Structure formats: C-alpha cells, structure tokens
Amino acid sequence: MDYLLLTCPVVSFLTTYLLMPYWIRAAIKTGLIGKDVNKFEKPDVAEFGGVAIVAGFMAGVLTYTGLSTFYFHNTQNLILILAAVSTILGITIVGMLDDLLGWKIGLAQWEKPLLTLPVALPVMAVNAGESAMNLPIFGAVDFGILYPLIIIPAGIVGAANGYNMLAGYNGLEAGMGAIILGVLGFAAWQGGYSWVAVFSLCMVFALLAFLKYNWYPAKVFPGDTATYSIGALIACVAILGNMERIAMGLFALYFIEFLLKARTKFKGECFSRPTEDNVLTCPGRTESLTHVVMKLGKFKEQTLVIIILTIQLAIAMLVLLVS
DSSP: OHHHHTHHHHHHHHHHHHHHHHHHHHHHHTTOEEEOTTSTTOOEEEOOTHHHHHHHHHHHHHHHHHIIIIISOOOTTHHHHHHHHHHHHHHHHHHHHHHHHOTTTSOOTTHHHHHHSGGGHHHHHTTOSOSEEEETTTEEEEOTTHIIIIIHHHHHHHHHHHHTTSOOSTTHHHHHHHHHHHHHHHHHHHTTOHHHHHHHHHHHHHHHHHHHHHSSSOSBOOHHHHHHHHHHHHHHHHHHTTOHHHHHHHTHHHHHHHHHHHTTTTOOOOOOEEOTTOEEEOOSSOOSHHHHHHTTSOEEHHHHHHHHHHHHHHHHHHHHHHO
C-alpha cells in the first residue's frame, strides 16, 4: 500500500514541471513580471510561480486521497488531510494577495500575521496533533486545550511568516523547502506516519520540479504565494506527525534571520548590491543571513545559495542524528 502511494509525489512533480512553462508564458504576457535585483542587468522574470507549485502539490494530495478512499477504502486520516489542505489553500490566497499588490506596496508587516491567523482554523478545529510535547529543559509538557487554541495557530502563522523572511535568490526558497520537508517526510515515515510522509513529499517533488525553472538564472520567481504555502505546510506536517521539536531544529536559520530582521524593526531586506561581474556585495549593514555570507567572500548568486543550502543540509543531518 505505502509503495503504491509513493506515486503521488511523482504526480506532483509532473504537474508542476509540465504546468510551469505555460505559466511563465502567461505571466509574461499579462505583465506579471518582476526585476531580478540580485543581477547587475536587473532582467525581467515571471512572477507568481507559487501557483504552479501549489497546483502540483494539490494534484499529488488529491491523487493520494483518491487512492486511499476508492482503492484502499481507507478514510482514517481524511479529515486531517482535508483540514491541512484547507489551511494551505487559504494561506495561498493570502500570498497571492500580497503578490498582486506588489513588492513594497503589498501587505504591511502587521497585516501579514493577522491575515494568516484565520487559515489555521481548519487544523485547530479538528484538534490535530498531540497536546503533549517533549520540550528542551522542561521535558514532557501536556498543553491540553492550549495546544489547539494557541500552539497550532502560533506554529502555522510563525512558520508561514518566518519562512518568508529568508528569500529573494534564485533557488533559495525552493531548495530550503525541499530539504526541510524532505527531512520531515523521512522522520514521519520512520515514526509510522506514512500518510504524513506522502503529504510532505508531494510538496518536495513539486519544489524539485520548480527548481528546474527557478535555479540560476531563474525564469520564474516563487513569490509569497509559494513561501507562505511552504511555511504553513512545514507547520502542518510537524503538527500532524508530532514532530514539532524536529521542525524547530530545522528552522534554526530562520530563527537567526528573525533576530537579524528584528534589529531593523523588520524593515531589513535580504537583497544585495551586485557588481558588473555579478559578484554580490552587502548593500549596507548586515540585515540578513545572506549578508553574513556575502561578507565571507566574493560570491556570485548561485554560490551564495549553495552555501546556505549546504548549511541547511548540515543542520538537517544533525537534527536527524539528535532526534
């Protein structure tokens, strides 16, 4: 049964991979384009690539629910899946709204968590996850009713908005998401939550397909449509598979990014000042983890992204060993 359901991530990959060229052409034709500011030439690039990512993810998840319901006659986790899907689709709409309004014109910083808060309601309503959590120092703590009312919405809103902080470079958002969700999927499989693993891998494979078009030099940007969706899915997968501690460890770089952005009252940006030969330089004070990497040497965009992804991969390996 489990092996047949592994075809679902393949459906996600093919859907995103085949849909993306059509989306890129449609985005350019309708003027949904943005400037690639980390290149000296500032080329125009198609926006809203997250639409095809979410479409691929949904294709895989719907294939899973179809196989589970009509072939295996198993509806055991269907309510949890539909609740998580509702949350992802809801937050996708928020991301699309932010993308439509445009960079620096879109939602204000205080509006983003406010608008992403209601999308946590479906997962809260089904009381997903377990209220007892193993915390560092404190050990096992049972949050009881506070878990669905506070922990779940805080986790989803925090992950969605936090994941959006470290972004803006070709392949960075998709690469980070593939690593984090890949590790969570593996951990879920090892923990006996095979359905959560398939749920996670559907997004991983959609992101891998997207990387074909988003890797340097990018033909399309993911946008907030993708970053909000990926962040919220990370929280949902962690909740459904009772992997909150693992998810927090995997989010280490985003906690660092949060602290760096907090120094600027969240007005700081990740972008660079590229030279004529496209070497990235820090535009001013250190406002992002990307600026920290820039100060370590003379790197071009693809090298900077590979460095951050390598650090994330090392953190992922460490988290797996410790957990």
